[in-house]
Amino acid sequence: MNIKKNKQFTYLALLSAMAITLNLLETAMIPPLMGVFRVGLANIIALLALKILGMKEMIIVNLMRVLIGNLISGRFLGSSFWISLAGVCLSTLVLILMEKMQSSLLFTSIASSVAHSIGQVLVVMFFYQQPWMLSFLPYFLLVSIPTGLLTGYVSSIAIRRVKPLRIG
Amino acid sequence: MKKKEIYALIVLVCIALVMLVVLNKNRLFSSNSSTQEIPTEEAKGDWIAVGHRGHVILYFDSGIDAKHTVEGLVGKMEIEVKNKEWHISYVDCPNHTCEKMGWMNIDSWGVPITCLPNDIIIVPKTMADTMELLP
Numbered sequence: 316m317n318i319k320k321n322k323q324f325t326y327l328a329l330l331s332a333m334a335i336t337l338n339l340l341e342t343a344m345i346p347p348l349m350g351v352f353r354v355g356l357a358n359i360i361a362l363l364a365l366k367i368l369g370m371k372e373m374i375i376v377n378l379m380r381v382l383i384g385n386l387i388s389g390r391f392l393g394s395s396f397w398i399s400l401a402g403v404c405l406s407t408l409v410l411i412l413m414e415k416m417q418s419s420l421l422f423t424s425i426a427s428s429v430a431h432s433i434g435q436v437l438v439v440m441f442f443y444q445q446p447w448m449l450s451f452l453p454y455f456l457l458v459s460i461p462t463g464l465l466t467g468y469v470s471s472i473a474i475r476r477v478k479p480l481r482i483g
Numbered sequence: 484m485k486k487k488e489i490y491a492l493i494v495l496v497c498i499a500l501v502m503l504v505v506l507n508k509n510r511l512f513s514s515n516s517s518t519q520e521i522p523t524e525e526a527k528g529d530w531i532a533v534g535h536r537g538h539v540i541l542y543f544d545s546g547i548d549a550k551h552t553v554e555g556l557v558g559k560m561e562i563e564v565k566n567k568e569w570h571i572s573y574v575d576c577p578n579h580t581c582e583k584m585g586w587m588n589i590d591s592w593g594v595p596i597t598c599l600p601n602d603i604i605i606v607p608k609t610m611a612d613t614m615e616l617l618p
Contacts, residue, residue: 346583394599395578422488429495439599447534447604450506450595456499460492 327364327372334360334380339388352458355428355466357384361410362424362470367477370411377407397442398435405434420474424467428459522608528567529589530608535601542608545569545589555601562605569596569605576600 338357345354357380365373381403385396409430413423432455439448521539522530527546532539533553543551543564550572551562558575568586581598589607596605 393577419484419488421484422491425492443599445599445602447595448597451597453499453502453506456495456502460496 323368323372326368327375330360330364330368330372331376331379331383334364334376335384335387338380338384342388348458352455352462354462355431358406358424358427358431358463358466359470359473361406361427362420362467363473363477365410365414365423366420366470366474370414373410374407377403394443398438401438402431402434405437406431420471421464421467424470425460425463428463428466429456432456432459531564531569532606532608533562534604534606543569553603555598555603557600560598560601560603571596571598574598574601 334357337360341353341356345356360380361373361377364376381396381400382391385391385393385399390396406427410423410427413426418426433452436448436452436455439445522542522544526544529545530542531545533541533543533551535553535555541551541553543549543562545564545567548565549563551564553560553562555574555576557577559573560571560575560581561573562569563572568588570586571581571584574581576598578598578600581596581603584596587596587605597603
């Protein structure tokens with residue numbers, strides 16, 4: 316029992332570290348399309364955490380990625396922190412909903428990517444009082460589909476590889 | 484992917500396309516919110532509007548190479564215009580996201596250059612005229 320708990324804790328720490336690293340690497344090395352559209356590579360780890368560990372652990376990984384990722388990059392409590400927190404919160408909720416509905420991995424990934432975009436746009440619209448941000452939403456929605464497909468596909472490969480190591 | 488999920492994706496794409504059309508048919512800046520004279524003469528390129536807090540604070544001609552400076556909430560923003568394209572060459576802001584958006588032209592999908600901290604948005608005048616999101 317104790318070994319199982321330790322193993323799960325180790326997985327959680329590893330996945331959190333991977334999510335933070337991917338988040339930072341993407342910010343530093345992959346220039347966003349038109350300055351605003353990102354792939355969201357850390358979403359791969361969120362899906363991985365959901366499928367191999369469970370919902371509670373996926374929430375922890377997602378929150379760690381925003382909190383520690385922003386602390387490391389020096390943007391903690393800045394505007395981009397709140398925007399990414401809103402995106403992650405909404406995408407986490409959608410991930411839980413999709414898991415309960417037993418959706419396919421690809422669709423779960425796309426839905427989470429779409430929710431991430433909507434969360435970000437909503438926080439800018441209402442908390443930063445920038446209603447024109449709504450004009451970005453259709454572009455975000457259209458970009459979310461290929462990016463969600465990509466992250467979903469990569470996470471399906473990763474899950475197949477990690478499956479033999481699965482806990483329990 | 485299940486059939487239902489594919490239908491959901493098709494619906495999502497349709498919603499996005501409808502939003503794109505609807506938002507482009509409404510007005511971003513109301514006609515009486517402009518603090519700048521609305522240009523009446525023909526532009527060499529296209530008229531581009533710079534919006535700040537719901538008002539157009541500057542119109543520039545994308546056909547004339549120039550550098551324009553506007554003042555935002557945080558500080559200065561410099562817009563460089565060259566070969567019918569425009570970009571942010573300098574901005575007083577911690578994020579520099581608008582600088583990273585790079586060069587835009589009239590065919591850049593209508594994506595506005597935006598700076599949240601400065602509350603500045605740069606869009607073609609045609610788009611500013613046909614969208615009404617701000618009071």
